[in-house]
Amino acid sequence: xxxxxxxxxxxxxxxGRDTGEIGSVLISHLHGDHVFALPTLVAAxxxxxxxLPPLRVVGPEGLAARLTELGHLNVGEHFWGYVTxxxxxxxxxxxxxxxxxxxxxxxxAVRVEHYPQLExxxxxxxxxxxxxxxxxxxxxCPGVRQLAGSVQYLLCECSSMTAPAPGHLWREEVxxxxxxxxxxxxxxTHLFDRAPVPGALLASxxxxxxxRPPLPD
Numbered sequence: 400x401x402x403x404x405x406x407x408x409x410x411x412x413x414x415g416r417d418t419g420e421i422g423s424v425l426i427s428h429l430h431g432d433h434v435f436a437l438p439t440l441v442a443a444x445x446x447x448x449x450x451l452p453p454l455r456v457v458g459p460e461g462l463a464a465r466l467t468e469l470g471h472l473n474v475g476e477h478f479w480g481y482v483t484x485x486x487x488x489x490x491x492x493x494x495x496x497x498x499x500x501x502x503x504x505x506x507x508a509v510r511v512e513h514y515p516q517l518e519x520x521x522x523x524x525x526x527x528x529x530x531x532x533x534x535x536x537x538x539x540c541p542g543v544r545q546l547a548g549s550v551q552y553l554l555c556e557c558s559s560m561t562a563p564a565p566g567h568l569w570r571e572e573v574x575x576x577x578x579x580x581x582x583x584x585x586x587x588t589h590l591f592d593r594a595p596v597p598g599a600l601l602a603s604x605x606x607x608x609x610x611r612p613p614l615p616d
Contacts, residue, residue: 400424400440401522401533401554404432408443414605418444419451422502426458427511427535428519429465434458437466438473445486453487457501457508459518463490493520495542509546511537514566521546528612536589539572547580552610556589557596570596 400407400421411418418440426434441454456462466488470479495510505525513519513536521542522533532546532553547553555576558567567589568576577585577598585599586608593601600608 402427402433403437403440404435407436407440419448423455425522426462428459428513428517429461438470441488442474442482445482453489455489457491457493459520460492462492466490509542511535511542512540513537523550529610531610536567538566539568544579547576547583550583551613552586553583554586554588557587558589558591560592560594
């Protein structure tokens with residue numbers, strides 16, 4: 400799972416999926432719309448599937464402390480203590496350039512610039528001949544350019560279609576990034592408004608995509 404801000408447990412149920420299908424979560428940064436639902440997911444998965452290994456959670460510096468804080472607020476200190484004692488989660492704080500294996504994927508972290516006071520990561524995942532980048536929340540920075548130029552698909556934020564959005568990418572910057580990385584197929588998310596972007600796909604709630612390696616030239 401990439402980030403965990405919305406009502407994840409309810410949305411999984413609406414899609415006919417189960418918390419037990421999730422073995423790991425990547426957190427790009429610690430803003431609420433990307434991390435606030437993580438304790439609920441951890442607790443719900445632990446209660447429904449005590450037989451499973453602990454959830455593995457990878458994110459930036461400060462993630463472990465923030466998750467504990469949110470767990471106490473969300474489900475209470477006693478219950479959160481019970482969950483973490485018996486079912487993890489296993490929290491790993493990564494930095495720019497760190498890489499490793501995660502649930503069958505080759506994973507690499509790339510620092511992106513969102514707000515100066517906040518440590519933020521984008522991610523590159525590869526498996527089965529398919530490479531996917533995830534921008535998290537980002538400006539048009541070296542990190543997001545590095546991601547776009549190294550993947551076949553980029554799940555890329557586009558927070559505004561009409562005007563610059565401080566701390567975020569907006570349509571003109573995304574179009575510039577698409578020109579710089581013609582080998583990547585862009586899937587746009589974090590949409591505060593919607594308008595067609597030629598050559599890109601706009602994400603929507605419940606959208607399911609099957610990513611395949613590009614056909615040879």
